[in-house]
Amino acid sequence: MTGRPTGKDVARVAGVSQATVSLVFSGAAAHRVSGPTRERVLAAAAELGYAPQAAGRQLRLGRTGLLLLAVPNILGPFFARVLAGAQAEAERDGLAVVVSSGWDHATLARAARSGQYDGLLICSPDDGQLGDDLPDALPTVFLDADPALAAGHPRRRIQELDVGGGMAAAVTHLRALGHTRLGHLRSVESAHTFRARQAGFEAAAEGAEVVEVGVSVNGGLEAARAAARTLLASGAPQDRPRAVVCDDDVVAAGVYHVAAELGLRIPDELSVVGIDNIVAAALFAPALTTVDLPGERLGAAGVRLLAAIGAAGDADIDTAAGADRVGPAPDPLPTALIVRGSTAPDPER
Structure with a gap:
């Protein structure tokens, strides 16, 4: 292993799932993880020198350590890149990402209200009315989406792509x-x-x-x-x-x-x-x-925005001070044209 240890590293050494590591470090393990398993996770973390970042701990308003990433089609290569970036960033904070693919809006709204997730990432949604069905209290970040979805909601942010x-x-x-x-x-x-x-x-x-x-x-x-x-x-x-x-x-x-x-x-x-x-x-x-389209950067940026919403605090996020700590919507992530061999001058010119 090179670099800073992650929750994935702890899970590998302890022989458990990454979700179990998230439960242990979120404080939600009492009724869901056995004592011996919890001790094994803590021992592995101590061996590796692992500790979740403060922003990640503050994010866990629901104390589950799980984030839900909703994408239209997980078979789409771009969405796989978004998932990879979100997972890598979440691991830094001891969080785990659960992905949904092709869910209709009613199913997604039920999942958001279930209390299973500490934050919600929704990538490239196809309906401008989707936000009306989501709970206002759940930190939510829309990726590559209409800015109107976050308007007037202090716990929602947009990360656009250009x-x-x-x-x-x-x-x-x-x-x-x-x-x-x-x-x-x-x-x-x-x-x-x-x-x-x-x-x-x-x-x-x-x-x-x-x-x-x-x-x-x-x-x-x-x-x-x-x-x-x-x-x-x-x-x-x-x-x-x-x-x-x-x-x-x-x-x-x-x-x-x-x-x-x-x-x-x-x-x-x-x-x-x-x-x-x-x-x-x-x-x-x-x-x-x-x-x-930098899908990995998009997924990672979404997780960081969720952390910023959580760090603003549940008590005063609706106040000006809370909103200032979350910050304004970030600039769109830049895209870049990659010129390869499939383009040439018009042969008739």
Whole structure:
């Protein structure tokens, strides 16, 4: 082991789950963890020199040591990155992260009111009314979400990503290469993140010839292939877009498949740009130009915001002093265009 020990290290040495370590250090172990197990955890912590941070202890308003991370689809590579970042940050404070995937809003609201969790992280929600169903007392951070969800709620914060800026950078890159006929495989999901991407696209594509086709980014590769086929195989070849912007990298993979079916060479005859920068993006042939969304940083930032809400104190968080300790909403996390081999100048220019 290198660096500062974490709750995960303690769990490994003690031969227990990370949740058990969290219970022991949260003070909630009396009726849920046996005496011998508790002693084994404490002995392992002493051996490793482990102690949870103060912010983590203050966060545990419910004393369970558990955080709930709700994501639309855990199979989505971006959400796996968010989970990894949240888990790593939570471990520093002796907390554990439980993930839910695809829960409807009623189920999520019931979980939030159950008393099982000390904080709630909700990533890329698709409904602006979701906040109305959540308990006001539970510290909640919305990730990559509409700022309106936290308005007027002292125990809620938003951590945004600059997805609109990332999309604008992608389109600007294509236009700098001379592309004026653009295809856009646009998400049909209603999440704030896709509205922001659309706004960024429209601002950067002004004056260009644009053909848009809707696609469900939660539909996987088959939905992506179907949308790409509609975009590229319909109409006369001379009217086909020579550059395609995709609302995520899995959708871009569908474009690669259909381009191969049609005999279109990337990037010589068709430039492709995605968003997310999933691990596989560099393995595409050619490697995919894409916008990096820092999912790990997003998850970690959400846990730190939860800690700040907890540290403000339950008694006075509704006062000006309590709000000052939590601080204003942080700036959006920056995104970055990663230029690889899937984009080239428009061959007709």
